[in-house]
Amino acid sequence: MSSRTGEASFEPRSVAAEIPDRIVLKRHRDLSSLGFNRPARYAILVLLGLVLVLGLANVFGQHPQTVTARSAKADLELYAPDHLRGGLLYEARFTIRAHESLKHAVLQLAPGWTESQQMNTIAPSPLAQTSRNGSLLLTLGPVKRGEHYTLYIEFQVNPTNVGRRSTDVLLYDGNTQLLAVDRTITVFP
Amino acid sequence: MDIVLRGCVIFVFLYVLMRVIGRRELSSLEPFDLILLVVLGDAVQQGLTQDDYSLTGAILAIGTIAMLQLAVSFTNFKFPKLRSIIDGEPIVVVQDGKPIDKNLRRERVTLDDLAAAMRKQGIGSLDDVQWAVMETSGIISFLKKSDS
Numbered sequence: 001m002s003s004r005t006g007e008a009s010f011e012p013r014s015v016a017a018e019i020p021d022r023i024v025l026k027r028h029r030d031l032s033s034l035g036f037n038r039p040a041r042y043a044i045l046v047l048l049g050l051v052l053v054l055g056l057a058n059v060f061g062q063h064p065q066t067v068t069a070r071s072a073k074a075d076l077e078l079y080a081p082d083h084l085r086g087g088l089l090y091e092a093r094f095t096i097r098a099h100e101s102l103k104h105a106v107l108q109l110a111p112g113w114t115e116s117q118q119m120n121t122i123a124p125s126p127l128a129q130t131s132r133n134g135s136l137l138l139t140l141g142p143v144k145r146g147e148h149y150t151l152y153i154e155f156q157v158n159p160t161n162v163g164r165r166s167t168d169v170l171l172y173d174g175n176t177q178l179l180a181v182d183r184t185i186t187v188f189p
Numbered sequence: 190m191d192i193v194l195r196g197c198v199i200f201v202f203l204y205v206l207m208r209v210i211g212r213r214e215l216s217s218l219e220p221f222d223l224i225l226l227v228v229l230g231d232a233v234q235q236g237l238t239q240d241d242y243s244l245t246g247a248i249l250a251i252g253t254i255a256m257l258q259l260a261v262s263f264t265n266f267k268f269p270k271l272r273s274i275i276d277g278e279p280i281v282v283v284q285d286g287k288p289i290d291k292n293l294r295r296e297r298v299t300l301d302d303l304a305a306a307m308r309k310q311g312i313g314s315l316d317d318v319q320w321a322v323m324e325t326s327g328i329i330s331f332l333k334k335s336d337s
Contacts, residue, residue, distance in 0.1 A: 020322065
């Protein structure tokens, strides 16, 4: 017996005759079609749930982390997110703790800090800003022994700035490098 | 280039999402659904054009979505085998006055929902229904028994 669509049907003649056009009971009632593939549907939903869980786990940013580099003369603490998304506003906080007096503290920021990122505010203003081989040099001045100096920089990520960039930070006293923070940011679209 | 790429990603994401969440959500437009629709539109816009307020950006975004929609409908028309995946298929939810629980459960449609849909079409009792088919749009079509 065949339905009006020409596909096989095992319904009694009276029922088959009343089946609406283009409805095939095997497909549309018994759900044998590929369009009703439940595993595929669940797999996509699980994938979506996984993305949301990863979002909660800060994989896509922007919860800040603290990275600390230590030396005999000073410590440098950087508090900033390393996973970002296009358009985000965020703050980077640099704290220098001097174990010995620094006469001429200088921070060197790798190009990744300024490449396709807006630097909205920097406080307190450095004594001088210059460039060294593409890196940004911020002259902060003296930091007395036992004191700490905090520098705040507010950034915004350009929407087209996607990928990974080095955002290393080096601390100098004059021309002497004291310590370095190796760091990379990941920017999601 | 970015707007076109973002447009493609958002279109595919929304299309897949609409397919997997099920047609029950598509058919209802309660007050809360309307609010969700506005929130969704705002979230999509921000991801799509971000801080681009240009006419060029708007043309690129709208053009991308229009072309993708055209491509989907062309694929749907040209390749019938893909139709069930792209568009889904109607589901029989009532046969000869008897609700098909498995299919109702699949689409998360309760008997109350079914009764409400029947009332909208001027049908008071399931006994009068020969076939009820949930269409790909989420709307339930009812075919009455010939003697009712």
